[in-house]
Amino acid sequence: MEYINVFITGGAICLIGQILLDTTKLTAPRILVIFVVSGAVLQVLGWYEPLVEFGKSGATVPLPGFGYSLAKGAMEEVSKKGLLGILTGGLTATAAGIGAAIGFGYIVALIFSPKSIR
């Protein structure tokens, strides 16, 4: 059953994040950066693709998947379009997500007011 692979892969990546949060003094933003960069590094090494084939959304939805998309986009664009792909590939592959995050995020932030912590 594919859903079990998705669940295990996604859960395991989040578990690694939780262990980093609990056992080290790393703050959340640093962990986000570490995950994105490690996803890109693993993709360059060719190790993330098998994980995506196994875990599907479980591997692409967590932040290493974002790094994977960035690196994969750059690598594919270089193969297809040459040197300019170095600069355009990563952003092209992730443009929809980044665009949504900035555009929609800005609107949401303008509409809502800060909430007091409950």
Place this chain on the structure above:
Amino acid sequence: MSNDKKLPDIGTEQDPKVKKQKAKAYEEYAKQFTPKPKYAANGLKAFVVGGLICCGAFAVQNWLMDFMKLEEKEAGTWVTVLLVCLAQLLTGLGWFDSLAKFAGAGCIVPITGFANAMVSPAIEYKAEGPVLGVGAKLFSVAGPVLVCGITASVIAGIIQVFR
């Protein structure tokens, strides 16, 4: 207070060696009162919530492919967009923090955490105006993530040229 939790007495000399010893002793003493994170419970919660978010994303992606006849890549992109928007909306409503308090890394490590990290400081700094407050703070966490991620992708592209 039980006997074994007493601060050990090492004297009051100003000798730096003794001072250091004393600081160390105090650190151990204070450690007894610092609550230990519940590793197992936190890990389980992160695992389950993270896994569920990914399964939900997978279900939506399958639905888009089956009923909207989208290609896998396109459907995956739509799922990312939907997750980002949903997380940002929940952040605006103030519900995301409650979820994060429960699930920890379970909702911070998926792309939802990235979306939350953009909106959350932006709302906090609303008082500083729509440009330098909201506009700038939207990138206080997303900035480093994008800078490091895009730099990594540029390096990946350069490596690809030489392959």
